[in-house]
Each structure stands twice: as C-alpha cells, then as structure tokens.
Amino acid sequence: MSFSLSDRRRVISAIVCFILPLFILLIPTGATFTPAIRLFLVITLMGVLCWAVDIVPQGVPAILMPIAYLLFGIAPAPVIFGVWSEPIPWMMLGGLILANVLLSTGLLERVAYRSITFTGGSYTGLLMGLVIAGIIGNILAPGKVAIPMAALTFGICKALDLGKSRASAGIMLGGAMGALLPQQFIYNPVNLSLTVENGQSVTGPINVSWLDYLWYNLPSVLYVFLVVYLVGRYAKPKDLVLDKAFFEEKYRDLGQWSLAEKKALIICLGLFTVLVVGSFLGWPIMWAFAIFPCLFFLPGIDIGKREDISRLDFTFVLFITACLGIGATAGELGIGKLFAENVTPHLEGHSIFITFALIWLCIVLANFLLTPLAIISVLSVPLAELALALSINPLCVYFFTCNAYDVVFLPYEYALYLIFFSFALIPLKDFVKIMSIKAVVSLVFLMAIQLPFWMVTGLITG
Numbered sequence: 001m002s003f004s005l006s007d008r009r010r011v012i013s014a015i016v017c018f019i020l021p022l023f024i025l026l027i028p029t030g031a032t033f034t035p036a037i038r039l040f041l042v043i044t045l046m047g048v049l050c051w052a053v054d055i056v057p058q059g060v061p062a063i064l065m066p067i068a069y070l071l072f073g074i075a076p077a078p079v080i081f082g083v084w085s086e087p088i089p090w091m092m093l094g095g096l097i098l099a100n101v102l103l104s105t106g107l108l109e110r111v112a113y114r115s116i117t118f119t120g121g122s123y124t125g126l127l128m129g130l131v132i133a134g135i136i137g138n139i140l141a142p143g144k145v146a147i148p149m150a151a152l153t154f155g156i157c158k159a160l161d162l163g164k165s166r167a168s169a170g171i172m173l174g175g176a177m178g179a180l181l182p183q184q185f186i187y188n189p190v191n192l193s194l195t196v197e198n199g200q201s202v203t204g205p206i207n208v209s210w211l212d213y214l215w216y217n218l219p220s221v222l223y224v225f226l227v228v229y230l231v232g233r234y235a236k237p238k239d240l241v242l243d244k245a246f247f248e249e250k251y252r253d254l255g256q257w258s259l260a261e262k263k264a265l266i267i268c269l270g271l272f273t274v275l276v277v278g279s280f281l282g283w284p285i286m287w288a289f290a291i292f293p294c295l296f297f298l299p300g301i302d303i304g305k306r307e308d309i310s311r312l313d314f315t316f317v318l319f320i321t322a323c324l325g326i327g328a329t330a331g332e333l334g335i336g337k338l339f340a341e342n343v344t345p346h347l348e349g350h351s352i353f354i355t356f357a358l359i360w361l362c363i364v365l366a367n368f369l370l371t372p373l374a375i376i377s378v379l380s381v382p383l384a385e386l387a388l389a390l391s392i393n394p395l396c397v398y399f400f401t402c403n404a405y406d407v408v409f410l411p412y413e414y415a416l417y418l419i420f421f422s423f424a425l426i427p428l429k430d431f432v433k434i435m436s437i438k439a440v441v442s443l444v445f446l447m448a449i450q451l452p453f454w455m456v457t458g459l460i461t462g
Contacts, residue, residue, distance in 0.1 A: 013055040021045040036074050037333050043068045044326055048378070051319075059315035062322035066329075075329045083324035087286040088193050092317045094290035095188075099144035100308040101296045102268075105260045108148045111136050113251040123167070123240060124232040126156070126247075127174040131228050134178030135186070140268040142289070143188030146416045149179040154423045160240070162425070169430035170235025174228050176420045177438070181224040184402050185217040187275065193286060194373065195398045197324060198380035201331025203394045210275040210285060216459055217399055219449045227441045231434050260303040267295050323377030330381045352460060353447055355390065356400060359383065360443060363404040367413045372405040393459055403446060407439045 021042045029035045047061035066080045083089065102108050115136065116129030130153065137145035153175035157168040183191055187210045196206050271292040278285040296304030350358075366375050383401065387394040408414045409432055411421035421431060454460040 010055065013053045017046055017049040017053060017055055021049065032338055034333070037335060037338070039072055040069070040074050040329060040333055040335070043072070043074075044378070047322070047326075057315065059318045062315070062318040065322055066325040069325070069329050075332045079328050079332045080325050083197075083321050083328060086197060086324070087284070087290065088197055088324060089317055089321050091193065091286055091289040092320050093312065094293040095142065095144050096312050096316070097293040097296070097304070097308060098141050098268075098289075099147070100311055101293065101304050102141050102144075102264055103148060104305065104308060105258070105264045105303060106254060107261045107264050107268075108137055108141070108145065109152065110251070110254050110257075110261065111140070112149070112152050113247055113254070116247045117244060117251060123170070123236045124229065126171065127178075127228050127232045128225065129247075130171075130175045131178040131182075131224055134175070134180075135182045135224075137179065138182040138186045138188065139272055140265075142186060143183055143191070145179040146176065147419065149175045150420050150423065153420070154425065157425050162240075164425050164427060165237070166235045166427065166430045167237040167240060168425035169427060169434060170231055172420045172423065172426050173417075173431070173434050174231050174235075176417055177224065177228050177231070180406060180416060181220070181227070184223070184399075184406070185214055185220040187213040187285075191372075191376070191402045192398060194320065194323065194376050195380050195401055198327030198331075198377060199384035199394055199398065201328060202381055202384045203388065206395065208395065210278070216395070216454065216457060217450075219445070219453050220403070222449070223441070223445045226445070227438050230437055230441060234434060234437060235430070263301055263303050264296070267292055267301070270295075319373065323373050326377040327380050330378070335381060352392075353451060355392075356396075356451060357443070357447065359386075359397065359400060360404045360407075360446065363401060364407045364439070367405060367408055368410075372414055375405050376401065393461075396454055396460055400446065400450075403442060403450075407435075407442050409435050409439065 024038060024042050024045065027033070027038060029038055043065060047065040050056055050061040051058060069075055069080050070077055112130070112133035115133035116126055119125040119129040119132065130149070133152075134145055134149060137148070150172075153172045157163075157171055160167075162168040162171070187193075187208075192208060192213060196208060200206060271288055274283070274288045274292070275285050277283075278288065293304075295301060296308075363375060363379070366379065379401070380398075383397045384394045387397045406414070408417060411418045411428075411431060417435075420426065451460065
C-alpha cells in the first residue's frame, strides 16, 4: 500500500502531536515539578500542537483538554470549567453576532469606502484609508473587522487587476494591519480581556476600563499609521495610478443609507457610549459586548436574522474557553510561580528596557509554535508571576504581550494573517519582508516610545 504526500504529512503530524509530548513523562518529578504539573504539560502540549498543525478541527482539543484535566484529577471542575461563569465566552458570542449582522447590513463596507475616499486616491492614501476604516470598524465591532477587511482588500486588488504582486501584498497586509493593530489601543473582547482573566489567578482582580486601555496605549495610534505607511513605501508600484473616482463610484454603488444600516449604527454607537461612560462609572463593561448585539433582534428593530445566529462559529468560543481553562489550571498548579522562580534570576539586574526586550523576544519566538491565543493561555500566568517578582505592574506586561504576539514572519503563525494570505495575492517573499519591517518597527517603537510613555504616565515606576 502506497501513501500519498498528504497521508505522510498526516502521519508525521500525528506523531508530533500525540507521541512527542509523551517524552515529557520521562522527566523526573520532585517537590516543585510535581506529577500533576508533568501530566498537565503533556495534555496541554498535545492540545496546543493539534491547534498548531491543524490535524483535527479546532473544537476537538478544545473539548478534550479540559475533560482530560478533570478525569486525571489535575484540577477541580470549578477551576477548569469556571471560565463559563466569566464574561469572556459570552462577550465572544456577542461579538460574533455583531459581526454577522453588520456584514449583512453592509455598514462596514460603507465605512471602508468612505474612509478611502476621505484619504485621497494615491496608493499611500488607500492604505491610510484602510487604517481609518479599521479603527472605526473596531470601535463599531471590536475585534471583528479582519474578515470583512480581507474581502474588501481582495476586491480592491482584483478591481485594480494587480494580480499576485508586491502591490497586492501591500494592500492586503496594509488592510490586515489596519484591522488588527487598532486592537492594541481599542478595547475588545479577546486580547486584553483574555490576558487579564488568565493572570488574575496570581495578580487578583484587575479592572481595565475602555478609556484606561486607550490612554495607556495611546502611542499605538501612531504605531499603526507608521508601520502601514512604511509598508506602503515598500510595496508602492512605480507605474500604478489610482483614481479617487474609482472608490467614490464603489461608494455610490452602495446606494442611500438603508434603514437597517441606520439602526445598526445607532446600536453600535450605543455600545460605544456605554463602553466610554462605563469607564468613568465603573460599570462591568465587558457584559455590554454580549448584551448590545442581541438588541438587533428585538421587535421594532428587527435587523438581525435567524441566519446571523445559525452562522455563529461556536468552535471559536470553545477554543477561547479552552485557552482560559489552560490558564486557570496552570494557576491552580502554581506553574506561573515555578516559571517566575526559574526565569527571574536571569532578568534581575537588567534595565527595564533589556527586561522587556527579552520578554518581547520570548513571545515572538513562541509565535513560531503557538497561536497568539495559545500564547496568552500558556504564558499569561507565568508572565504575571514574573512581573510581580520583578516589581513591574502586570498591566505593562499584558499591554506589551498584546503588541508582541502580533509580530509574525510566516502566515501560519497567526490565523487572521493567514486568511489574508490565503487569497493567493501575496508572494511569500513579500509577506516575509513586510512582516520583517513590521517586527523592527514594533521593537523600536516599544523601546523608544511605549516604555517611556508608561514611565511618564506612572504605569512603570522606579
């Protein structure tokens, strides 16, 4: 019997996912590295590798991992499954509903074309327009702009007949960054919430309001525009002449504002208002992400359809809760403390800049093996312990992590960048070069601007 190339790859993937983690069982246990920690690492590594190589659907390890933790007695059920009583899974469901309804109404597409016409008809202006559209989109639908932006940028490249080229790479990846990087200063249901929730097992409750997140990460606004501008400088073709009238015509093709779009905009502005006002009044604003999207379906509003619910990707919600379960279980076992005790001596005595540069390097290297959400679930607790051991405000490490895990060099490292790459318009060499430019800008920006800003605002003391 002969095996095809895909069969051989599947066998190799199975060995990597299910056999290699078993070698951890050969490591001797002791007072600190307990049998429970060893078994936790075996189970977790199997699940994370399954996510990394995509050998099974994402929901399978998301279901099996927490069950395995329970059946092997690694942690009690209230710890493993307690994440369902927290707002994050429900925020994610609300966010998915919000994205589906806004896609159906066409509101996000209207915002994007208006932003592009506002910034002019040049190649650089087009990219700046995508950034503005991404910022507005993240305010209206926090963390849910990537897929609509991928479809939009693909349509622009096809309309301009750019084909698979550096110019297409600039537009596609400029759109990707415009959709994803605003999440570093606009509060959303995934990155910071998940990080803080995981780290609370060692730091205790930490409340970060919408305005707190914006204020402490305000320099990231400059970072988004700077990195996309540099991408445009690299990718801009010499012989391409863009016509602003082309995008104005695309906007006119959308017609007059529909009643559904107006209702959707009002609800999104209501959500935005609650997030801002709640930041001043101390409201539990995370629940607003779950509540407001449900308003689309109420009598008298009626812009949400049954299909918007049936199209929900519940697998992603399972994945999020599994990541939270990893962090909660790790905290119960004291893995973060173990990590901090072994790593802290190597970081002590360095300046704050060297310390954060090493943390940045750790996260960037981890990205080659783990997804960003897996990095959050695996490293949030250890990094929180590390921050406390070094007398650093854990929020600095959390904010830093949200920037560093976006630094990738290959498409497979981050599923949302992979979506843009999968449209087959981005040459791999240009993907690597553009992301390398972004990596350099990220590190320089964090060292030269973000850290000094935190010192001035008092988030970093001493």
